[in-house]
Amino acid sequence: MTALLEMKQNIKHFYGKYEMYIQPLLKFVLAMAYFLWINLALGFSSALNNIFVVLILALLCAILPVNTIMLVGFALIIGHCYSLNAIVAAVAFLLIVLMMILFLRFSSGANLALVFSPLGFAAHVPAVVPIGSGLLGGPLTAAPAAAGVILSYFVRLVNEQASVLQSEDTEVPQKIKVMLDGLMKNQEMWITVATFVIVSLLVYILRTRSMDYAWRVGIGVGVVTYVFILFVGALFLDVNLNYVSLVISAICSVILGFVLEFFVFGGDYTRTESLSFEDDDYYYYVKAVPKVSVSTSSRQIKKINGKEENQEVLEAERQKVAMPNEVPPVVEEVKGEDQMVSSEDVIAPQEEVDFEKKLEESLKDL
Secondary structure: OHHHHHHHHHHHHHHHHOHHHHHHHHHHHHHHHHHHHHHHHOOOOOOOOOHHHHHHHHHHHHHOOOHHHHHHHHHHHHHHHHHHOHHHHHHHHHHHHHHHHHOHHHOHHHOHHHHHHHHHHHOOOOOHHHHHHHHHOOHHHHHHHHHHHHHHHHHHHHHHOHHHHHOOOOOHHHHHHHHHHHHHOOHHHHHHHHHHHHHHHHHHHHHOOOOOOHHHHHHHHHHHHHHHHHHHHHHHOOOOOOHHHHHHHHHHHHHHHHHHHHHHHOEOHHHOEEEEEEOOOOEEEEEEOOEOOOOOOOOOOOOOOHHHHHHHHHHHHHHHHHOOOOOOOOEEEOOOOOOEEEOOOOOOOOOOOOHHHHHHHHHHHO
């Protein structure tokens, strides 16, 4: 566990240090995956299928805001539909405008879920989208996730009915009826839309509660709800459901949920503290859950040059030898003069001579 925590700290440190390079790279990869899915699912326009066009569009999305990926994807879908038939492009345009008016204008900060929904269906793990939306987003994230489901089924419908929609023998009203019936009467699509909305909201509600292990409870309840709704809907509405893909999707969503909990939340419920305090107007009851963290040791290697060290030691010894042990001469100031005289230069005063005593001693000798 300690090794995983150290790895988490190192990844967060690396991301914080190179965030300005990592974010454009992630947006580029996501845009490439989304645009390639559109080209593989539709692919009616040879110009849009060009890999260089996809690379240029992905590079533009890497340096522009993240919602640009969704808008460029809409343009690609309309472009492929126009290559198939102008009526199909008009219906696709009206569907996109309707989704933007009803759903996407309220969730501009979470519209990236619309991009992940088709990719989840393409990878056969759609359950990871509502689980991840509930863990990382707010309640409005359910709207773009559901819109992504509708867009995925529309692209699948156009691909399956391409021969009918492209045929000149089919009249315009018949083409419109084929597309509208393929969406409005598609019970599997509406069951999936309802499942995405319910699971996203349920996971969000549970993971924001103050109970212990709220994230894990949200993940578990969300996965069970996802499987239960699809199973019951397929049973009562006579919808063909791939149960193997459903189980694999549920398992992958659980793994993704625990990975997100480890990197995003990481609360240590074993050290939970409950606090209470008050002011003049309110009583406050707070539950504090500390984050799991580990102190990483920072090692610094300092290279010491032996020659430089010896020179420093010799210089210090020379300074010690040069310093005298006796007290340095005191410098006294001679009043009345603007000069400094050392005590060594000052002559000690001589003792007074008794001339009378000297005279008496000389007379005695005579």
